[in-house]
Amino acid sequence: MRTAYGVETVRAAERALMAELPEGALMRRAAAGLAAVCAGLLGRVYGSRLVLLVGSGDNGGDALYAGAYLARRGARVGAVLLAAGRAHAGGLAALLGAGGRALDTGAEAYAQLAAADLVLDGITGIGGHGGLRPDAVPPARAARESGAVVVAVDLPSGVEAGDGTVRGEALRADVTVTFGAYKPGLLIDPAAGYTGAVRLVDIGLGPYLPDVPEAEALQHADVARLLPVPAGESDKYRRGLVGVVAGSAKYPGAAVLAVAGALRGGAGGVRYVGPGGPAVLARFPETLVSEGTPAEAGRVQAWAVGPGLAEGPGLDDVLASDVPVLIDADALRTLDAAAVRARTAPTVLTPHAGEAAALLGAERAEVEAGRLAAVREIAARYGATVLLKGSTTLVAGPAPDVPVRVNPTGTSWLATAGSGDVLSGLTGSLLAAGFAPRDAASVGAYLHGLAARLAADGAPLAAHDVADHLPAAWRNVTGGA
Template identity: 75%
Template sequence: MRTAYSVETVRNAERELMARLPEGALMQRAAAGLAAACAQVLARVAGRVYGSRVVLLVGSGDNGGDALYAGARLARRGAAVTALLLAPERAHAGGLAALRRAGGRVADAGAASGSAGESIARADLVVDGIVGIGGKGGLREAAVPLADAAARSRAAVVAVDLPSGVDADTGQVRGDVVRADLTVTFGTHKPGLLIDPAREYAGAVRLVDIGLPLPAEAAELEALQHADAARLLPVPAAESDKYRRGVVGIAAGSARYPGAAVLAVAGALRGGAGAVRYVGPAGDAVIARFPETLVSDQGPERAGRVQAWVVGPGAGDDAATVAQVLAAKVPVLIDADGLRLADADAVRARTAPTLMTPHAGEAAALLGVAREEVEGARLASVRELAARYGATVLLKGSTTLVASAKGGPVRVNATGTSWLATAGSGDVLSGLAGSLLAAGLSAVDAGSVAAYLHGLAGRFAAQGAPAGAHDVAASIPRAWRDVRGN
């Protein structure tokens, strides 16, 4: 499991560790890892470290110190290293001395703005050490020209701990920021490295272990890896039958949107439950595509026994069906039209698990805010929704977030691809997650595992080209086998 911790928790762990180490040892650990990563980048972009050109963008404090010490290590290996200081009077004294001893050059970025831009333009590598994890808001005015010059240059950009200008705790971007090709982060991931919009500025992320004592229960975010998803996937035992494996009910589709029902059933059939019951007006379309589905037109209350329900995809204005499903004493997934039609008090009154799966626009409507507010503050938005509705909430997007009403770490998933932004993709996800609910997974696990598999299936279906939602559903078994290693 990949975890991310808040700035406060990281700072506390750093203080605890530094109290046990010789002075400066922790920064040297970080600088060594940063220098090694930079050397690998230089080997790729310049062919070698010796003779390459490196520019350090150095702010005040420890973040700049990490960059300076790493620059000193590169200079000792023959790189031509120039440090551009944004606040010369507050630059890390030890790091400056180390860089000068190694033969590096130092310049005031403000006093030499023209030559600073020229140095960046000629560089093979730019190291962003402007602002550390405690920074708030976008870049300060003096740093913007340097970030712009780095973006225009041919140089690879490596960020120290996180790209300067992004919010480490929330992933928010409130102004100009550095766009990195690689971010070298220390001790643990920070939430902003895993959540959009900040994540897109981080490039590839490399974690350098510096020995921070971080308690697992204090994590802000969790990200499943293959092993975690494999452990949670339901596997039938020798004595299992279709009912013991779980039956998922799908209440979806309408005369206008029969395809939503078909796609939700497609996801459910590949999600691990033993059987799928469909209730709604699209029964003929469902049976024509998936004859193994158990179809009823008598409503959810007369459909037969299920272990979980999915309600809402393509439901139109069928509020009565949504209300019937919410009254059920089994786990319920609410998606699409169901989110609009569901009575908030009925959702909060439920005693069985509830999983809501909005995209940003639907989340904005539920919260009564603009879509841009949700997209800019995804972590805060998913937590607010979960608390307000007393439900687990899966907020769809390029990074999918899953938050429990009980609090605890938010699950984040980034296995997807931009090709998943296609009609019906969310219907497939709903069916898949509902099937996992019926198979016995908790709402948080069902949502996060479904998002993980769905993202992988999208990658397998697309392979760099457009793919439809039906292609994604068809690729779920491949994603399942990939996760389980068979």
């Protein structure tokens, strides 16, 4: 499990650790790890050209000490001091003592940036807000345009560490070296899009961090532990039946895609309700098709409702049931928060940014700019588990003290019609198989994203390709077990 902690939590852990160490030891520990990563990126340190972009805070100190380590190994290091007179005194002395040079923001600085092999971004740290200051923008742009490898110190300057928002100009990194713990902004878009590859340097914060993080991301091993394996006495009923209410005369394909995901999600069978029965049976004859209402379809252990539903019936019946319910797409448009909160069984909502904006009465751009706040607010308002789809898919439950889960899998090729229908069926099937709603949503997103990667393999894909690759994703996670 990859865990992330908020800014104040990390700062408190740093203070606790620093109280037990000699003065300056923690910064030098972080800088040594940073320098080691930079040396690995350079390959040959001797004779390489480094430029440090140095702000007034501790991130600037980390960059200066790392520059000193590399200068002692023969690198030519120049530090552009963006806050003249306020650079970290100890770090600056260490750099100058190792043969590095201090530069102002004049022509020489830009000449060195243009010729650099690697640029260290130490402009702002985890306490930075509101994007880069105007005076930092030109050198940051020059660094990005230089062709050098840009390495961010702890996080890219200009992004918000706590929630992943970007409220101004930021410096996009090729590699981010973060210290002690991941921060939410390193995992959540739009800020995560600025980090490049993220390397975590252990500086000893672990014992001082709380047991419950602010955000977490499942890894293969976590998902493998959750996936069900049928026992010898299992049958389709013990494994769970999932009901799918989807499709319409206008969108019969949505029914087919939702059933495709549901059949591959671990439940023992799929009941389908809706006007897409002929299309579903033509593709998946094993589906149990009902021509009545959801209430007449027979017992299920979970419902998935919404993909391609248009104005079709079904949502009220499903909400009145006593089993977990997943609500997606068209069914979200008329959703009543009080009706969802009144349910005694769990509810999972799976909006994309536009649907999330409608649920909140906000603009889509607000949701996309503040994904963490949006998913938390929907979960609280509706008393439901919310899977907010997008470039970073987030899963939040209604309890504010439970970490938000950040899905680490996926590909930009997944932005294709019908892919969300597959995810709805898959996640509904996991609910029917007995998963808790938060686990069903996060495991569904993980397998869905991994299947898309396997299906795309660097090329465009269609939604049915994602469904077809779900068994391969499952085997990839479990090692074929």
